[in-house]
Amino acid sequence: MTLKVKDAYDNWKLEHSEQARNQLGESLFYFIKATIANNFGKRFNYLEDAVGESASKVLLYIANPKVQIDDICNFVTAVTCNTCLDMLRRRQKRDEQILLDDGTGAIKPRYIDKLLLETLLKKLSNQEKELVELKMDGISNENIALELNTTVDGVKGRWKRLLPYLRTQVGGG
Numbered sequence: 708m709t710l711k712v713k714d715a716y717d718n719w720k721l722e723h724s725e726q727a728r729n730q731l732g733e734s735l736f737y738f739i740k741a742t743i744a745n746n747f748g749k750r751f752n753y754l755e756d757a758v759g760e761s762a763s764k765v766l767l768y769i770a771n772p773k774v775q776i777d778d779i780c781n782f783v784t785a786v787t788c789n790t791c792l793d794m795l796r797r798r799q800k801r802d803e804q805i806l807l808d809d810g811t812g813a814i815k816p817r818y819i820d821k822l823l824l825e826t827l828l829k830k831l832s833n834q835e836k837e838l839v840e841l842k843m844d845g846i847s848n849e850n851i852a853l854e855l856n857t858t859v860d861g862v863k864g865r866w867k868r869l870l871p872y873l874r875t876q877v878g879g880g
Contacts, residue, residue: 712738716769716779735762735783742787747795757794761787827876831869838865839873 715734719727739761764786768774776782828836834855841851848866852859 712783713779716776732762732766735765738780738783739765739787742784743791746788747791757787757791760794761790764790827873830876834865835869838862838869842866 712731712734715727715731719731721727736758739758743757761783765783768786769776769779828839831839837855838851841854846854848859848862851862855862857865
């Protein structure tokens with residue numbers, strides 16, 4: 708039988724036995740799964756790894772003898788939700804990314820993406836077209852900044868504002 712997280716946590720704090728630790732772990736996993744299912748429902752499949760990651764974070768934190776947690780349920784819920792949101796953001800960023808970053812600040816487009824972007828160029832202003840064309844040619848942000856007579860942060864800002872529009876145009880939301 709699985710104890711409630713609060714009861715299992717209180718029991719573990721008192722006993723520090725192997726049985727208490729196992730009950731706490733079991734309770735945490737059930738609680739974390741329920742939290743993810745309640746808060747993220749249909750996206751649960753994306754978040755299966757979040758159960759283990761959340762449990763690890765919680766267990767590492769509470770293992771410190773100096774740590775006092777007044778409400779373990781709220782603590783676990785907060786850790787779980789933040790872990791899930793971080794994972795969803797990372798996944799969304801990967802899924803929505805039109806171009807692939809090679810780690811140098813230069814963007815290397817895949818062939819199909821390049822064709823799609825070339826079609827979209829007709830809908831863009833001259834400045835936007837120039838930025839996209841430079842990115843498509845694999846030019847680094849530093850060199851684009853020199854070309855456009857702006858800063859690297861200016862290039863990144865323009866690109867950041869332009870990407871949502873491009874995603875919308877290709878049906879990416």
